[in-house]
């Protein structure tokens with residue numbers, strides 16, 4: 440979730456943060472980019488406008504315009520605005536009554552029934568004794584589904600015959616909770632494709648009968664631009680106290696969280712991240728804002744933004760040897776080697792004559808025949824010259840760009856980068872070896888430490904360089 444939004448926000452921040460001094464025009468250009476990224480992530484228009492305005496106000500208040508080295512302050516401006524829009528400090532469920540009750544509401548298929556079971560399991564683990572309540576007066580299958588889920592998580596389910604009015608279901612469920620010594624009702628209401636009058640009335644009746652302190656809207660995270668409208672509709676019908684965003688594990692862009700929390704003021708309490716009853720996570724606005732910005736912590740992102748100097752092709756100085764190449768094997772070398780291999784013709788014949796080279800020859804031949812070398816070449820050609828010399832720079836957004844440029848998948852780019860890293864390691868260990876063989880034959884060639892496969896083990900420096908360059 441939020442992947443695309445995150446990488447675009449980060450790119451904008453890097454561009455902005457890299458300016459020596461940020462002019463008003465720079466700030467506006469950056470905000471326009473952020474606005475585009477938010478809209479593309481399905482954040483509702485009014486919320487986007489509001490968020491961008493909030494960022495502008497914070498940035499101006501922070502003296503970022505005309506200021507120097509604003510990288511880290513920019514990050515905190517965007518992080519702060521996102522956190523606030525997502526609901527500030529977050530909120531606990533109010534379940535002080537015994538029995539307390541939670542009413543789940545939402546459109547058809549949003550994930551209410553699944554979420555009811557997830558919540559029940561979670562709260563039971565926190566020491567409560569929940570009773571699940573099937574409150575769909577028309578669909579027998581609805582109660583059946585809840586009964587099965589309840590059984591799976593070991594929590595009792597209250598159900599009434601079809602046709603029982605919801606108010607009646609609510610009252611009887613309360614009675615049975617008291618009788619069974621259950622201190623929490625979790626009510627699964629019926630879903631409808633639209634919020635029609637009948638559903639509105641049902642929700643009102645349930646509220647009146649049970650007086651649930653928590654009325655939680657369950658929304659499919661993939662709901663795009665309509666998310667805010669859906670939330671506003673339910674606000675009129677049942678005044679939701681919180682939101683659970685289900686199915687955030689799918690390809691949802693996550694904008695619904697920002698739309699609803701920021702636009703309708705309904706805080707996101709949990710997110711559903713799978714079909715299993717355990718797949719429910721607490722929602723912490725600040726952490727999610729951090730996740731959107733793809734950073735482990737604020738300080739790190741600020742560092743990355745500063746380091747980037749705003750230039751996407753900027754690279755830490757690469758030490759070059761006498762040939763004007765980096766001291767270690769680069770993609771430029773690999774490209775040369777691949778081209779040599781490709782032009783060698785039936786190299787297998789030659790290589791087979793060299794003792795111990797039979798296996799590598801076969802692998803090289805297969806690589807040529809399978810078009811692997813051509814594909815690798817295309818990927819390397821999509822890299823900038825700086826990237827070819829310094830694989831540590833290949834961050835996820837860069838790899839994505841390279842993959843697109845070469846018409847290959849990002850996994851293939853990842854494999855090639857890994858291959859180069861392995862070759863580098865082997866060369867370091869073997870004290871120099873013909874990279875052509877390694878490039879063709881993979882990392883399996885024994886070097887000085889003969890006797891089988893050498894497991895590439897990164898040294899600390901290489902690891903640090905990679906993590907710095909490839910942080911997501």
Ligand SMILES: Nc1nc2c(ncn2[C@@H]2O[C@H](COP(=O)(O)OP(=O)(O)OP(=O)(O)O)[C@@H](O)[C@H]2O)c(=O)[nH]1
Nearest residue numbers: 547548549550551552553630685686711712713714
């Ligand atoms: N991947 C994934 N699937 C989910 C999640 N939550 C629910 N689902 C699936 O979404 C589908 C619909 O979920 P339900 O819980 O039946 O939805 P509902 O709101 O009760 O539907 P109605 O009662 O018909 O209105 C089911 O197939 C669930 O397994 C989630 O967080 N992740």
Ligand SMILES: [Mg+2]
Nearest residue numbers: 551552581630
């Ligand atoms: Mg249901």
